[in-house]
Amino acid sequence: MGDEKIVMTPTKRGKSTAIRLEKIKKSNIDLNQVHHSGGGAHSRLVVNKMAKIEDGGEECAELSMEFRCFLVNKKTSEHICEKRVLYFWFRENSDHEQKICGARDFFLELINPDDFPGDYPHFIKKAMKLLEKSDQYYAVLRVEVEMTPVSPEISAQTPFEEDNRPRDVIVQEQLLSEIERHFPNCVDINKLLEVTNEDHDMVISQLQQLIDKKLIKRLDDEGNKYIRNLLYDKSVREMKQMPVQQGIKKPSIAIITSSFFEKMAIDSMMSDKTTFVKFKQEGDGNVYTIGSIGKHRVVSTKLPIVGRDRSALISSGNSTTRLLGTFSDVEHVILLGICGGVPDYVDYRKHVRLGDIIVSVPNSKGISYIFADKVERSADNIMKFSLKSWNAKDLVVSELSESLQTVLNDLKSNTLEDYMGEAAEELGTLQNAHSFSRPQDSSDILYMRPDKDKLIRIEHPKIPEDANIKQKTPIVRLGCLASGRPFEESILRSDFAIRHQVIGFDPPLFDQVMESVVGNCKDSFIFIRGVSDYEDGANQKSVWKHYAALSAAAFARILIENLSNL
Template sequence: MVSPPPQSVTRFAIDSQHLLRVGVDPVDKCVSLVRVAHSQAHLLYACPLTSAAVRKKLGRRTEIAPEKRRNATLRWTPKSHFKTGDVRFKYVFTIMTNQEERVVLITKSKSVTSTVLVVERQVDNNNDRNEKNEYIAGGEHSGIVISKIGNYDVENETPADTSVQFCVFLVNGQTGLHTKEMRTIRFWCNRDEKVDASAVASQFFQDLVSPDQFPLDYVGFVKRMLTLMHKGYKCLSRLEIELKQLEKTSIKPVHQVPVESSTTNSDITRTKLRELIESSYPNPLTIDDIYKKRGWDHADIKDNLDILQQSGIVKPVDGGGYTRVVLHDKIVEQIPIIQTNRQPTVAIITAEYCEKVAVDALIENKETFVRYTTVGESNVYTIGKMGNHSVVCTKLPALGLSRQATIASGNAITRLLGTFQKVEHVFVCGAGGGVPHYTNYDKHVKLGDVVVSHYGNKQKAVYTYCENVLNENGNITFHCRQYSPKTFDIQIAAMKLQTEVKSIDNTRPLWDVYLSEGLNKIEKQKTDGESDFNRPPADSDKLQMFIGGGTELIEITHPISDSQKNKDLGTRIHVGPIGGGQSAVSNESTRKKFATEYKLLAMDSEFDSVMGSLMGNYCHSYAVVRGISDYKDGSLKNDWQPYASLAAASVIKAILSIIKI
């Protein structure tokens, strides 16, 4: 084996412009030009030094591929490693790219209202350092450099892999005016690393806007980005940050999803009273019951009940209670025996009144039976047809963490499946909270979309309920119960619907047809003061986040598909895991971690007793179907909740059009 010549004789290096110089081998009197691309060295030119051609090329430089612009060490490669004719000497040089890196901040452009910054990884080439043109950080920030030169070479710039855009609201301490500033972050990943750019960018953004760590000042924001690039995200080669000031206003931005106030001592309104009676349906509420729940004055309660009764929205029942008026319902002491050919094979469970209204609107030839009780829980069942399937829809009397609510929900499911023993498929239908994706349109779950539960994590659980959250020195641990059916007929049908829509352009989805059908029926039966099931305007879907310990607000732009810009896509189907549990979803940062750890697409509140009862009653085919009404758990009363409920019901009817029993 031939020993390599000493490295001291080499003059092979990368200069400050990232160009490769000629390498000279004085031992064999040979010269070579080597280019690096895709982690390999490519021989551009090699021949004896005495050649006239080489003497002309001596000193000529060739550019290195951008992803390999690094300082290089050298090693010698035997001639036998190259093909015949490639070299005419014993050794050639090969680039070894294992040098230290640094993160450099460069100002790309600047104007009165906008600034564009670039954060780029570069090789820490000691020979290239120029302290006159750079601020070089030390200590724990060693490796971060700020360029003093305000220019950036934009030639041959490749398009960004992905981007995220959001707005912050800057406050002038003297005038109190709020300036809306749009911030756009563009991401470039290393070409030689196979990574999901949208996933990396989304995680980077979530780390950047962490509520407890997001800086409220400009310098802190830039420093935070430099630190994230320096400490991690090695797969990112470059960031571009554009900061553009928009309009000024004296009005402070308002969160679209307000924190729910206490359930007591708020002023009474007819809408609040109606919603309370609807949430309790089919259980009636007395004036004393309402007083205990809300603390309203007895006289005010009675006056508002009289107005709602005159409007045909509520009605009195035996025992001094009031309940919701439902068209064509039949009050019975016992649920009548259903003929064999009408026995339901599909059960649909709802928790909110608007959810049951949405499902009932899509049931044909329906009958509603209500069994009121003064002791225990009342029951309501609507029986009819959805397509070729006989279905029964019920509304749970109560949900929550209390022992009473847990027992009531579990008993309602047991009673449902005991009464209708031919049920084979069960849907838990209603509104839920979406888990947004900040950079990938296909993974983004927004308001009005529908999520059908399916497994998507290692545990193969379609539904994960968080029973408790432990936080030990910042290390959060979730204690969960997970549920999954034995058969996946519902999930397979949902994926088929999803696939068909993606593969056929300009085709109206089947669930959209049913949604319009249900909306028309609801509008014909609707009275004044009832919920509006129409789709709210698009600008009411604001993706917002609290930062700075919950005191400030940012507004994030929804990701958009390039091929579907300027199109009103309406409701989309997503198929994946759903989770719930107040201990996990009530706090924003905990909710995000819960969603990330279990790969959730949607969340709801307290449905553990429902899922447990389904498992306990040996129900082998079920799915949770959530129409997205907010970015929490779907429990907030807003304009999206009725529409989201109808969207979920429409998807269920579309699924039933595929499933054969």
């Protein structure tokens, strides 16, 4: 490396500008083509004159990555879109893992929001300085950046746009979402006014429409408290005290969800079911659905309040303790719902897509679930996390999940799709608020936001010609899950995921739930998640969240059906 320089050669290809960056030995540099040689800290950088390069990177590159930059002109507020493609070549004898890691790390460091280049010169300079890193990118021999302006029509279709639907439609959606979030607790009218930030008459009008649709109901004559209706379940019983379950009717498996639609999804997988609801105008209510999956009796519940404030943390822990105390014969606990997937920008085989299923199994460190309470940046710019972790002592469910992964990911297997199709059809006939059908693949879009004025859309990795992988259907993936308050930034999540072998992120809600599960001596537990976004599963606007919840529920059904009798 000591006798190599980083040579940049610009060229034009039609409407595209291409920048070739390559490592060339000093003795092989054509001095007649050199426009500028750097000095001092940049003495290894060389800029060539504009040249005509016939071959495009896409013709012979070993790896490529495509992304789009959505920029905002601060003076005119105009949205500008540009497509950029990175092509990579590597040294001879570089193995597949070196190539994948080199390209992925180069890309993530190039778009790091801490020093994201705001213009062409700084973008190219940063790319050259990265290629100069002999220890980290030794295997990368050449990088080509192709930049192409995107038409104004496409530039206008950016995610910067606001929701332009009629205000009453948006308010009604917000109201239902908030009421579902609190279920089985009721919601006070003052809370609903605060959430929507609308006048009293508008909120009352939209609440009445939800009542007319039988999606919610009032709990008092004054119209101050509202709760969600369970239209999808015809066997609902309101209770003051949970009836005693005896003999073979006692549930041996508990399923914990945090969202109303997650509970809808898993309940649709049960037969012979009854839902018991305890409504309380003050304090936490309870909802338990007891039914059968295969030969097993199961009980599902929904946490009444989710969030990081003290009352929500106490509530989620208490609800879990109450569940496991009420159903003391439970031996397996399944934490079911949605999460954010960790994308792999280069390797299609490791790339998590929306709708995929993530099952928590131990990583190489023996950890299946990690919670990060806080993060600190050291003086030498190293991120240090305060972590808690859990792993089940009884691995029977994890081991069964591993064997099911091979079966369900086989191209000939349709069990997941069949179960999901049946449940989606059933749910569609029983309620009219949510659709559990698979969204259009065009809505599965990867975004990364370096700052508020820049957005990067990243294309999914190309499918290898020899890929024997299902498409347009959920893939079962096994690995470690993580959650925590620090993971709001894309780069921070990516860095943590690489360091801790994480393939999915939860919102920071489940540490108290896990403390309760372990505290109640439940040695067999597992997380089953459907991927609804590429963050932490908390994006309420994701059109994939219902489908993702259903995919997780379908896997849970298959897992339970294959468990040996307890």
